[in-house]
Amino acid sequence: MCGIAGLFDTRGRRQVDRVLLAAMNGTLSHRGPDEDDIWTAPGVGLAHRRLSVIDIASGRQPLGNEDGSVMVCYNGEIYNYRELGKELRALGHVFRTRSDTEVIVHAWEEWGEACVTRLRGMFAFALHDARRGQLFLARDRLGVKPLFYAMLPDGTLAFGSELKALRAIPWLPRTIDVQAVEEYFAYGYVPDPRTIYSGAFKLAPGHTLLLQEGAAPAAPRPYWDVRFELGRAQPEQQVQEELAARLREAVRMRLVAEVPLGAFLSGGVDSSAVVAMMAGLTDGPVNTCSVGFEHRDFDESAYAREVATRYGTAHYSRTVDPDDYGLLDTLAALYDEPYADSSAIPTYRVCELARTRVTVALSGDGGDENLAGYRRYRHAVAEQNVRGCFPAALRGPVFGALGRWYPKADWAPRVFRAKTTFEALSRDLVEGYFHGVSLMTDAMRAQLFSASLRCQLQDYHAIEVMRRHLRGAQVHDALSTIQYLDLKTYLPGDILTKVDRASMAHALEVRVPLLDHELVEWTATLPSHLKLRSGEGKYIFKKALEPYLPRHILYRKKQGFAVPLAQWFRGPLRERVRESLLGPRLADTGFFNKKYLHEIVEQHQAGRRDYSAPIWSLLVFDAFLRRESGA
Known part of the structure; x- marks a missing residue:
């Protein structure tokens, strides 16, 4: 895993400021403590910080082709690089290293912009082609790896793995984007492509950006999307077996490393599934780590120890101080822009623990979005079923009135807290789901914001993020709709951002087999009743795992990190x-x-x-x- 940064002159071939580029690269030293290098040519500069994982001896970056006309700096792992390398050699390409980085260079030479469709992995990279006068930026399909960019006032495009690389540029415009403020207090993070600054952006997952020397900057373009299109009906037993096989293959691909490798083990379904598959694919014991909490309501360490014992892992655990609030300022520096998921605190600590033992860790992130594990999915689908019983013309006025009249009762048992449910039922599916996941409701934000800010927003509403993603989306029912929304918003904006910054703060590479894009594409073809059945999320996933994990691990109440x-x-x-x-x-x-x-x-x-x-x-x-x- 690495950090990348760079500058590209869109107006000509002015000399790049190497001192500035070095400063940008220096802000990313935590992402790559092993090596750093800078490459410049007229009008362009690429910088790289390396965490050595594959081809330690010769994988230094920026890396180029035989004559140096194509250069790349890259953050991530391409898991099918050996297969692609074999194919490219057969087409006449000459390789000088054994690294996955060089595969990107020759894939560009062979397939151009379409090269990204051949890559299976997590990545963010910048590639310069001197012959074409082009800079090509790309980000992986699900957004595991980040990439930020900004067009500076002088026509220079700046990019980096984290926003702090852009902040190193003294003349970067740092005006706060008021629409980002609205989105932040709704979602708890700033969704892509926006950042907290009006002049800086995130390259969205599954997108590329091609810039041509001497031409006006183009807009990013999508190259992938997940489609919830129902596949051919299969017997449940066959689906279970195929799901287990696909997960095993996704894990196997992520075991390639020349450094110590392990896994996070929380004791939940997803991380336990990953560890179970790893144990069947490795010769020695799997290195596993977890954090525990003094408060029993938050602590899952006993379940983690049980799975570790079952599979004979080398397990390391640490109890986290429940009053670990001293990390607040540390997190502000890590995330660069407002980010309100408090589980970033225990995530930071488990990454800190893992790095004492390994350089690469596999995680179970993505299983809830991919296989419908969140309790909110159950509630949203149930609400949609109720909506279907009432005409829209009647539903809005009736439930809207009940929502206004029913008292707010946060203190009461859940059965009596109906105000939010009534409010959700008065809306359509997307409005109801947005209302349910919002950090602060519309009414709260309306009270929180000043009259001046509300005027500047000009009626802009954070729900537009979800509306925008659903335009053209391939979904077939309520569950697939909200799964799709989470894959586009919550997963990259919250979960993957949290893990990337927390892990990279400790120079730890985290790999996510449940977000293998081929696995995601396949699970999207499964009917919703195989994911959510009788209130049980991840139904088919848990059935597939019954030979590997005890029932009380699979079917217990989900806990997750909390503070x-x-x-x-x-x-x-x-x-x-x-x-x-x-x-x-x-x-x-x-x-x-x-x-x-x-x-x-x-x-x-x-x-x-x-x-x-x-x-x-x-x-x-x-x-x-x-x-x-x-x-």
Whole structure:
């Protein structure tokens, strides 16, 4: 795994500032502590930080073809590089290394922009072709690896693996994008292609960007999408066997490394499945690691130990301090822009632990989106079934009124907390799902934002992110619709961003077999009743895993990483909450309603309401502003 950065002159062939390029590359040293290098030519410069995993001896980057006319800097792993290398050699290409990087160079020479369709893996790369006067940027299909870019005022395109590489450019415009603010307080992250800055962007998953010397910049173009098109009906037993075989193959491809390799093992279904497959594919014991929590409601370490014992892994575990809130400022520096998933804290710690033992770790990320594991899928499908019983003309007024009249009851048992359900039923599927996953509801954001910010937004609404993704999407029912939305938003924007930054902070490479694009494409063809049945998510996945894992591991209640935010904000972080939310930094932005900020703090700290998620998002935003100001 690596970090990349670069500059490309779209207006001519002006000399690239090597000092600036070195500074950009230096911000990514944590991603690649083993080697670094810079290559420049008239009008272009590529920089690379290397974490050596494959072809340690000769895989140094930037790397080029025989005459240096094509150069690439790349972050990721191409798992089918040996097969592609064999094919390209048969076509006459000459290789000088055994690295997967060189495969990209010759694939470009042979297939041009279509080369990305031949790559199976996780990647973000920049390739310069001197003969064509082109710079080609590409990002993998699911967005496992990040890539940021910005067009500078002088016509130079700058790019990097993290936003901090662009922040190293003194003249990068850093005006906060107000639409990104709206999206952040809805989703808890800034969805691609936007960043918190109006002049910087994320290259979206499954997209490429081709720039031509002397031409106006083109727009990014998609080269892949997942299609939920039903395949040929098969007996369930056959589907189970094929699913297990496909998972085994996806894991096998990700075991190639010249450095110590292991896996995260939380004790949940997905990570346990990955470890079970690894154990059957390796000669020695699998290295596994997990973190535990002192609070039993959050702790899964006993299940992790049970799986580790079953498969004879070399298991390492550490109990995480439940009051690990000191990482707040560290996380602000890691993520570069506001990012409000508090599970980034234990994720950071498990990556820290893993790096003491291995350089590469396999994870179970992506299983919930791919195979319908989230409880919210069950609720969303049930709500849609209820909607189907009422004409739209009746549903909106009736459930809308019930939602307005029913009291908010966060303190009550779930059965009595119907306000959100009524509100969701009054909407269509997408509006209801957006409402359910939003960090702060529409009504809360309307109160949170100042009149000035609402005016600047000009009626822009964060749901447009979901609406945009669904235009042209191949989906066939409610479940496939919300799965598709998560694959396009929550997965790359939250989950994969969290893991990439937390792992790279410790120079740890994380591989995600459940997001092998061929596996994702195949599971998308399965009917929804094989994924969600009688309220059981991942139905067919769990059936396929019954020979490998005990039933109480497969069918227990999902836990996941969680931290005790509500207690923090009434206890050890009480004063920091007041200083941050009621202090001058948030006020000086002009974005927020001071009266509502005060209400959030007072209501939460008095124990009358649980505003822990909004407070955390505001603390993170304040930490971002503090870093921006250098305070």
